[in-house]
Amino acid sequence: MVKESGETIEGLTGPGCVDDRLKVHRHSFLEEAYRAFACDRQDPTRSADMKESEFSHLLKLIYYQRPISRTALSEQLDLSLGYVSLLVKRLQEDGFLVEGGFAESSGGRRRIHLQLNPELAHLVGVDFGTANIRVVVTDFLGKVLSFEKSPSATYRGKDSSLQLVCDQVNAYCKEDAAIRAIGVSHSGVINHEEGTVLFWPRVQGWERVPIKAILEQVCGKRTLVEDSSRTMALAEQQFGEGKGIKNLVHVSVGMGIGSAVFANGRLCLGHKGLAGELGHITIDEDGELCSCGNRGCLEVFASGSAMIEKVRSALRKGVISSLTAQEGSALTIESIVAAGRAGDRLSQNVISEAGTHLGTALADIVNLLNPQKIILGGAVPQVAQNLLMEPLMLSLRQRAFSHSVHDLEVVVSRLGEEASAVGAALLVAEKVLEEELRRKVDR
Numbered sequence: 001m002v003k004e005s006g007e008t009i010e011g012l013t014g015p016g017c018v019d020d021r022l023k024v025h026r027h028s029f030l031e032e033a034y035r036a037f038a039c040d041r042q043d044p045t046r047s048a049d050m051k052e053s054e055f056s057h058l059l060k061l062i063y064y065q066r067p068i069s070r071t072a073l074s075e076q077l078d079l080s081l082g083y084v085s086l087l088v089k090r091l092q093e094d095g096f097l098v099e100g101g102f103a104e105s106s107g108g109r110r111r112i113h114l115q116l117n118p119e120l121a122h123l124v125g126v127d128f129g130t131a132n133i134r135v136v137v138t139d140f141l142g143k144v145l146s147f148e149k150s151p152s153a154t155y156r157g158k159d160s161s162l163q164l165v166c167d168q169v170n171a172y173c174k175e176d177a178a179i180r181a182i183g184v185s186h187s188g189v190i191n192h193e194e195g196t197v198l199f200w201p202r203v204q205g206w207e208r209v210p211i212k213a214i215l216e217q218v219c220g221k222r223t224l225v226e227d228s229s230r231t232m233a234l235a236e237q238q239f240g241e242g243k244g245i246k247n248l249v250h251v252s253v254g255m256g257i258g259s260a261v262f263a264n265g266r267l268c269l270g271h272k273g274l275a276g277e278l279g280h281i282t283i284d285e286d287g288e289l290c291s292c293g294n295r296g297c298l299e300v301f302a303s304g305s306a307m308i309e310k311v312r313s314a315l316r317k318g319v320i321s322s323l324t325a326q327e328g329s330a331l332t333i334e335s336i337v338a339a340g341r342a343g344d345r346l347s348q349n350v351i352s353e354a355g356t357h358l359g360t361a362l363a364d365i366v367n368l369l370n371p372q373k374i375i376l377g378g379a380v381p382q383v384a385q386n387l388l389m390e391p392l393m394l395s396l397r398q399r400a401f402s403h404s405v406h407d408l409e410v411v412v413s414r415l416g417e418e419a420s421a422v423g424a425a426l427l428v429a430e431k432v433l434e435e436e437l438r439r440k441v442d443r
């Protein structure tokens with residue numbers, strides 16, 4: 001046991017145990033964390049804040065690099081394997097860590113994987129979209145335990161939609177006592193510190209909606225709200241195409257368009273957290289009016305709602321199409337894509353034009369940020385991939401610097417429609433981890 005800084009750790013002295021490196025790293029956060037957690041709870045000179053931050057650091061490393069072996073932890077932290085094993089044992093006893101499977105090995109002993117205990121807590125993720133509300137319950141590592149999708153029916157008014165979400169989430173919280181927190185994915189302009197939707201361009205009357213406060217009051221669980229492009233990107237980073245990519249742009253194209261930019265592994269939030277509004281960059285200064293109040297935004301050229309509106313407009317003008325029978329409200333992205341695949345020229349042209357405009361906008365992004373990878377998420381790329389990608393890539397290659405495009409990867413997300421809700425659930429995992437640590441340390 002560590003007694004005072006600089007003294008030895010009982011049980012770890014002797015050959016093959018603690019080596020000299022431990023003394024070198026006497027003041028490393030691991031040693032300090034171990035002292036705080038295991039041995040030094042009564043020390044009045046150490047603040048509770050320090051203990052939390054140190055343990056938080058250690059567990060977050062395991063959380064974000066999972067699954068990871070003791071050997072890999074030891075190598076990455078430059079600490080002895082014996083010391084790391086002791087820490088791991090302690091965290092296993094306290095229910096934070098579990099072993100799961102074996103790591104690939106080039107020979108010798110197989111390395112056992114470590115990860116955070118998936119049953120540390122359950123989480124709720126809500127994807128609040130213009131067309132649908134998707135709710136997932138996940139374990140602590142984001143594995144989906146249940147999934148529910150229902151129309152958001154925003155046309156019925158704000159109160160009706162919010163009531164629907166509150167009823168669904170509250171039912172899950174009452175049913176599953178392990179649920180600790182709620183993450184909400186929402187499009188529009190979000191104040192994520194307050195958990196308020198400041199402005200949702202495509203939905204009238206949706207201004208200054210305090211979703212965090214409403215859900216916390218109704219469900220009694222900690223709630224965080226974040227932009228839907230960012231929650232999608234979070235899911236991609238943990239489970240999808242974004243794993244291990246430091247310079248990454250995630251572009252979501254649904255009824256609206258948004259983006260999340262990771263530069264050197266860090267999410268760019270912007271001065272007030274409002275970075276990433278790709279849908280509202282100007283493509284044509286004199287273009288059509290956008291729901292945000294400006295003219296000629298990318299959204300009026302390439303979003304799902306723009307594609308539907310362009311088909312409707314053409315049908316009104318008498319353009320011949322297999323979609324004529326669906327001129328009313330039944331038009332959807334899916335029906336336009338299905339018609340396009342079956343040879344309908346109007347649908348093919350509308351999707352192709354959207355792809356060209358998206359490619360133009362992505363070329364600007366590539367020239368500005370030089371990403372390694374662009375992930376296209378949301379309903380439009382997933383449904384219309386075959387018709388959309390060729391014009392998109394053509395336009396992108398024509399307009400971006402060839403050196404930047406040379407080894408750029410542009411891929412369509414392979415995560416399912418629940419990706420944004422899962423990302424929202426993961427959003428709150430870190431906060432729950434901190435709360436759990438505080439509970440254990442204070443105990």
Ligand SMILES: [Zn+2]
Binds near residue numbers: 297
């Ligand atoms: Zn706009």
